Amino acid sequence: MNNNLTGQRCPSCAVGILHDDSKIVTQEYKGHTYQSQMHGAFCDQCDEAIVSFDAAEEVAWLAFRDQVDRQEASQLEGIRKRLKLTQAQAAQLAGGGKNAFSRYENGQAKPVAAVINLFKLLDKHPELIKELI
Ligand SMILES: [Zn+2]
Known part of the structure; x- marks a missing residue:
């Protein structure tokens, strides 16, 4: 260049x-x-x-972030299903409105870090869900 x-x-x-x-x-x-x-x-x-500024690099970086977000969304969905929670129940636990989890899982919204962290903890210690519901 x-x-x-x-x-x-x-x-x-x-x-x-x-x-x-x-x-x-x-x-x-x-x-x-x-x-x-x-x-x-x-x-x-x-x-x-x-x-x-390199437009191709910028596009690649945004695509990388999208891919990470999609991975995170499918990870969240996997954990929710392992915990045998419906999307509505998961949303009740995490807040964000009753449609929060359907929006997270189909990529319409990004969960805040606290939601991801809560579900990662519950994935490792599913027995703790009793404390919350
Ligand atoms: Zn200098």
Whole structure:
């Protein structure tokens, strides 16, 4: 990729010179790591990087997050079924309205972390459900 910032002085440290480069950047989403390659102008003296927007990378990152969300939704559905709860009963436990679980499981809504964590705990310790209903 050609970058017209190459050769310019770094705006951050004012000492280094920017050069065209790419770096592997690791991002995390809900405990899943994702690596993408970022292109841009990197300073040879400090950590400054002026990263150029890459639409294909952005699409791939969003698709990765969608996939994680779908995995999470199907995991939640699996746990609910193992606990022998209907969607309505699960929603009563977790809050969020009586349609919350159908919305989570078909991807219309994302459960907050507390819901996921509650159901992960109940999956490991199903006997605790007696404390809640
Ligand atoms: Zn710099």
